[in-house]
Amino acid sequence: MKYWRVPLDTGEIQVTRGRVHIIEERCKGCGYCIEYCPREVLQFSRKFNKKGYHPPEVKEEECLNCHYCELLCPEFAIFSIAAEKAES
Amino acid sequence: MKNSSTTATPHPLEDLVRMDRIPHIWCSGCGTGSVFTSCLTAIKQSGIPYNQFAMVSGIGCSGRGAGYINIDSFHTTHGRAIPFATGIKMARPDLKVIVFSGDGDLCAIGGNHLIHAARRNMDIIVICVNNLTYGMTGGQVAATTPFKAKSSTTTLGNPDTPFNLPLLAYAAGATYVARWTMLHARDLTDAVQTAIARKGFSFIEVLSPCPVNFGRRNREKSLDTLRKYHENTIVKNGAHPSELDVDFNKGVILGTFVNVDRPTCDEVYRKMYWPAEEPKEQRKTG
Incomplete structure (x- = not known):
């Protein structure tokens, strides 16, 4: 994220991090998670799943564990789990 | 590892879903699955044991919901989800009865049951998935x-002119009336x-x-519909129900419109007809 001025408490703020899990065989390729991820961490992959849809894949590890994709996915095919933050 | 696609971790809602029936019948881009997920999340987050819930569905795409949830559920005849739910509630007032069904089932064929359940203030939760058409039968008006x-x-x-469903529910006497879209998943979960x-x-x-039977004829893909839900909706809690008609050109109003308290049907009935049984009811819920 880009700031016009770095907040004074940047070092103290705990940012949650998540890891996206995708169950590819359940995906029907509606693209809701890709379109509405607030951090835009997902994109369509080039591969096909068994049903012939392109499941999403993680583009960059910027997930904040907000669970919105999990709530929006009609197929129970995507969810995120809190991840330990590596860097401070 | 960048992407754990072949994850062995189960989805957090798998304890609430009959996984042997997944994949469900809802089309790619259908919003019913998202509404269902929000509903299940609300059930899970409420912290109430699952055996204290019952779900009732009628006929239609969203009527399949009762078949996919892994708690006591009932897939009933067309339009009669609310009467079955009323029966469950009167027999077991300790249960939380959720009616999950579509607009055609609840408001067209079952419209009379809806207004009378609202009039009697039956203690049930009605989630009406409104996809603006008869999706399962081929997109009829x-x-x-x-x-x-x-x-x-x-x-x-x-x-x-279409039905203004919150106005209908309000006029019939519903004590909680809200409208959201499937895109407002968090507000929807909170409402449930x-x-x-x-x-x-x-x-x-x-x-x-409904991208297949409504969107296709009206030149909108499911993501276009979601864009409309994002851009042409106004959240206005407490708005008067008469201004809530669904017209995306002037903006569709979302929010919680009515939240009042009134004695429920089962309470009044029990108090008037079985005053001696009140303590027994306490024992059953405990």
């Missing part, structure tokens, strides 16, 4: 199809949780895309 929208039976556009926690007839209308 429904009681909620917007003016001038095309359907398989109104190929030049719908000449009729509020409805679970309160007593009285709760009516939640959820707008949801």
Whole structure:
């Protein structure tokens, strides 16, 4: 994220991090998670799943564990789990 | 590892879903699955044991919901989800009864049951998935199809005015009326949780895309519909129900419109007819 001025408490703020899990065989390729991820961490992959849809894949590890994709996915095919933050 | 696609971790909602019936029948881009997920999340987050819930569905795409949830559920005859739910509630007032069904089932064929359950303030939660058409039967014009929208039976556009469902519920006496879209998933989850926690007839209308039978005839893909839900909706809690008609050109109003308290049907009935049984009821819930 880009700031016009770095907040004074940047070092103290705990940012949650998540890891996206995708169950590819359940995906029907509606693209809701890709379109509405607030951090835009997902994109369509080039591969096909068994049903012939392109499941999403993680583009960059910027997930904040907000669970919105999990709530929006009609197929129970995507969810995120809190991840330990590596860097401070 | 960048992407754990072949994850062995189960989805957090798998304990609430009959996984042997997944994949479900809902099309790619259908919003019913999202509404269902929000509903299950609300059930999970409420912290109430699952055996204290019952779900009832009628007929239609969203009527399949009762078949996919892994708690006591009932897939009933067309339009009669609310009468079955009323029966469950009167026999077991300790249960939280959720009716998960579509607009055609609840408001067209079952419209009379809806208004009378609202009038009697039956203590049930009605989640009405409104996809503006009869999706399962081939996209015929429904009681909620917007003016001038095309359907398989109104190929030049719908000449009729659609139902304003929150106004209908409010006029009939519902004590909690809200409307969200499937894109407002967090507000929807909160609304369902509020409805679970309160007593009285709760009516939640959820707008949801039907890309196959409604969107195709009206030149909108499911993501276009979601864009409309994002850009052409106004959240206005406490708005008067008479201004809530679904017209995306002037903006669709979302929010919680009614939240009042009134004695529920089962409470009043029990107090008047079985005053001696009140303590026994306490024992059953414990």
